[in-house]
Amino acid sequence: MSPPTHPAASGVEELIRRLHDEGVGKGQAEAEQRLADAQAQASRILAKAEEDANALRDKARLEVETSRRAGQEALQVAFRDTVLSLKNWLLQRFSDDVERLVSAEMSDREFLQRLILEVAGRVRERHDLDSESGGIELLIPEEAVEVEELRRHPEELRGGTLSHFVLARAGSLLREGVSLHVVPGAPAGIRIRLVDRDVEIDLTDATVASLLLQHLQPRFRAFLEGMVR
Template sequence: MTETSRITSRGVDKLIAKLRDDGVAAGRDEAARLKSEAEAEAARLLARARAEADSYLVKAKKEADAYRAAGEQALETAIRDAVLRLRAGMAGRFRDEMQRLVSEKLADEEMLKAMILEIVGRARDSLDTRGAAEVILPAAVVGAEQIRENAGDIQSDRLTGYVLGLTSDMLRDGVTLLAADGRQGGIRVRFQEGDIELDLTDEAVAALLLAHMQPRFRAVLEGVIRG
């Protein structure tokens, strides 16, 4: 091999070695760059995942709080409705029982007799009324059969003596007993040809008693329910 060939061969070897070394360095640098980018991308993805997870947790907590609040509200509403239904039911039973007791009491013949004698006398004195007084009795007390049998004497002294054992001398002059058309309980008393009427039917008496007693009943009921 000539000197020139040897020089050329060495140059080629050096070039190959340089290219090899440059390639290795470039590959190392590229690998380092790719690794750095991959690590940066991984960090970004991890940060975004954490942010999304935190967001989901916050959202989930808000939804859980909303569901819990809605559940508590629904429970409070259900309890309130139950209390209202209980209160209404007990008030209704109280009203019905009051009506039943009053109707039962005013169906008693002795009670009616006492009411007629007392109310007619007191009303006439207090109202200074003149003329006839009409007392409308429950048809149930007079009796449907008796009404049919005495239809022609419905305003006569014979009916006065027949009903409740009252006689004409037990009442003041001018008092007439009549039978109610409907299912009235208790009595109604009319003066001055109907211009003045005292309503002592079972419905009127029960309503008066309820107006007086229901506030106290509600107060007791409130205490029982809240207690």
């Protein structure tokens, strides 16, 4: 036969059990809350990390794209500058060659002979000049004729030279109203002076080359534009 249960003891046991149950429940609730908080914090950390990673990736992509564009633009500028420099160099080389060829041609004595006769005839006809109306003075550079030989031995000058031409034609040119003057230090080519009219026509190498280049340079530049892009 079991001993009788004391009411006080039963109350204590019930209290202990109830406290135990409440403690367990509260602990479980706290544990669950802490777990939820930890999970939420982990989610926030993960989201922040993902956001930072995306931002870094976007920044890196932007920097790469910016660097790529900057590199392309730098290459384009360098290429454009190179092409421009090449065109300018070719144009300058072309101009130098024209000036050199003109200077060489204007220094050629046979060419000067033909030029003197042609120019003298055309100027006289165009301006209706003769020996009585003042005539024409042709100024030729000293380097074109053997001035010293003309002075010393005019009779020994060989045929075909400009000096021989000057001697041979001097009389007939004077009768036609044309006089020749040798000018020390004058550039290659000739100058024509219309006496009593204050007019001088410049056919020196620099002037002729300049006139030619005014005509040729635009065409050569257009040619370069088509060839060098």
